Amino acid sequence: MKVTKKLAEFLHETQLNDLPQEVIEKGKMCFLDWLGCALGGVSEETSKVIFDYVKEYEGKPHASIIGSELKADVNYAALANGVIGHALDYDDYHEDTVIHATSTCLPAILAVAERKRLGGLEVLRALILGIEVCIRLGLGLGRYHYELGWHSTATTGRFAATAGVANLLNMSVNEIINAFGICGTQASGVRQVFGTMTKPLHAGKCAMDGVLSALLAEKGFTSSKEIIEGELGLFSVLTETPNEGIVLDGLGTKYHLLDICFKPYATCA
Amino acid sequence: MHGTLGLLEEIRDKYHPEPDDIEKIKIETGHVAFTAAGNKSPKTGREIKFSLWYLAALALLEENVGLDKFVDEKVHDPRVIKLKNKVDAHLVDSLGFGARVSVIMKNGEEYKRFRPKQKGSPANPLSTHELIAKFRNAAQMTITEENTERLLEKIKSIEQISDITQVMDLLH
Numbered sequence: 001m002k003v004t005k006k007l008a009e010f011l012h013e014t015q016l017n018d019l020p021q022e023v024i025e026k027g028k029m030c031f032l033d034w035l036g037c038a039l040g041g042v043s044e045e046t047s048k049v050i051f052d053y054v055k056e057y058e059g060k061p062h063a064s065i066i067g068s069e070l071k072a073d074v075n076y077a078a079l080a081n082g083v084i085g086h087a088l089d090y091d092d093y094h095e096d097t098v099i100h101a102t103s104t105c106l107p108a109i110l111a112v113a114e115r116k117r118l119g120g121l122e123v124l125r126a127l128i129l130g131i132e133v134c135i136r137l138g139l140g141l142g143r144y145h146y147e148l149g150w151h152s153t154a155t156t157g158r159f160a161a162t163a164g165v166a167n168l169l170n171m172s173v174n175e176i177i178n179a180f181g182i183c184g185t186q187a188s189g190v191r192q193v194f195g196t197m198t199k200p201l202h203a204g205k206c207a208m209d210g211v212l213s214a215l216l217a218e219k220g221f222t223s224s225k226e227i228i229e230g231e232l233g234l235f236s237v238l239t240e241t242p243n244e245g246i247v248l249d250g251l252g253t254k255y256h257l258l259d260i261c262f263k264p265y266a267t268c269a
Numbered sequence: 270m271h272g273t274l275g276l277l278e279e280i281r282d283k284y285h286p287e288p289d290d291i292e293k294i295k296i297e298t299g300h301v302a303f304t305a306a307g308n309k310s311p312k313t314g315r316e317i318k319f320s321l322w323y324l325a326a327l328a329l330l331e332e333n334v335g336l337d338k339f340v341d342e343k344v345h346d347p348r349v350i351k352l353k354n355k356v357d358a359h360l361v362d363s364l365g366f367g368a369r370v371s372v373i374m375k376n377g378e379e380y381k382r383f384r385p386k387q388k389g390s391p392a393n394p395l396s397t398h399e400l401i402a403k404f405r406n407a408a409q410m411t412i413t414e415e416n417t418e419r420l421l422e423k424i425k426s427i428e429q430i431s432d433i434t435q436v437m438d439l440l441h
Contacts, residue, residue, distance in 0.1 A: 040408070040411070147300075268319045
């Protein structure tokens with residue numbers, strides 16, 4: 001069914017004015033809610049460790065770290081802000097897949113957008129499309145994936161970040177396919193770490209790997225063209241009940257982003 | 270857990286059940302709450318977020334299950350421990366994130382609540398007002414009230430922002 005290619009085409013072709021107004025408004029709510037969660041998470045012990053780590057190994061000062069005067073290179077900024085944004089477990093989620101999509105892709109998009117001095121329109125479009133691709137993959141992996149012990153936020157979140165950055169930078173279909181290949185082979189994260197600092201690390205690592213995957217592909221780095229549906233791809237390895245049809249069903253007309261939930265309590269699930 | 274907590278808070282606010290007079294707290298909820306919040310014996314404050322039993326006790330004991338409740342002190346609080354031991358939780362797969370709760374008192378009285386969809390879901394959404402209040406409370410843990418309001422305005426019309434650094438500069 002060429003799932004990987006069709007998702008890449010969707011990302012390459014979709015513009016903000018192709019999106020229904022209610023989707024755009026929901027995307028803004030995701031943006032706002034995540035910023036609040038991140039600003040609230042700054043004083044968490046998890047965030048302090050990440051600040052220390054970035055401060056010591058920061059790299060070029062290209063992108064802001066939330067809650068700090070510190071700037072880091074885009075990879076570390078995505079990592080740190082991803083961790084900070086999920087530190088409280090207060091951020092949005094998609095009920096059927098239990099995925100925290102915004103937390104994995106917005107930090108990646110913001111880091112690259114800041115580095116390249118891009119505008120809010122591009123950021124919002126990238127956020128909405130990153131979330132959409134991520135949830136669709138989560139639906140395709142099915143509930144069995146989560147029950148087996150995979151943290152769906154971590155496995156699919158890398159695609160959210162990769163898709164978001166790829167769309168932000170208007171990458172070609174071929175570049176996006178390669179970016180998916182690079183990110184897909186890094187997809188990991190298990191639920192054994194719930195309740196520890198390593199759960200929010202999943203969101204940060206998704207953002208960081210998304211930046212790496214998209215920017216490497218933009219430079220011409222190559223990968224599998226069928227990372228999702230290939231014989232040894234994610235749908236073979238990470239689940240026993242893959243559903244390719246649901247990934248593509250209504251792509252471009254139906255937006256699963258509308259099903260995202262906002263948390264009234266900073267608790268898991 | 271959001272389904273369960275909302276219902277227990279409603280019972281707390283309406284009936285004010287005295288913790289010592291509670292016989293049992295019966296909770297039915299779906300699969301995710303049982304696996305993601307399935308930690309029966311949290312060792313740290315952070316792990317309380319993942320413990321249906323502790324969260325249920327906190328919802329009845331405290332004014333709110335806010336960020337300040339996920340601290341080590343609560344793990345060892347005798348009031349919390351006593352009440353969380355009264356929680357009788359059952360997995361009912363069909364409930365999803367929804368919940369059915371019942372607080373049974375020693376005198377036989379029973380306070381029941383059921384809601385198929387948890388607060389914050391599209392079927393039972395946080396209002397714009399509630400979402401903005403959540404944002405303000407969380408944001409002001411790190412930035413000034415003035416910058417919080419400026420940030421709110423920027424996100425409302427984010428398409429008009431020509432350079433995202435205008436947003437990033439407000440985040441510290």
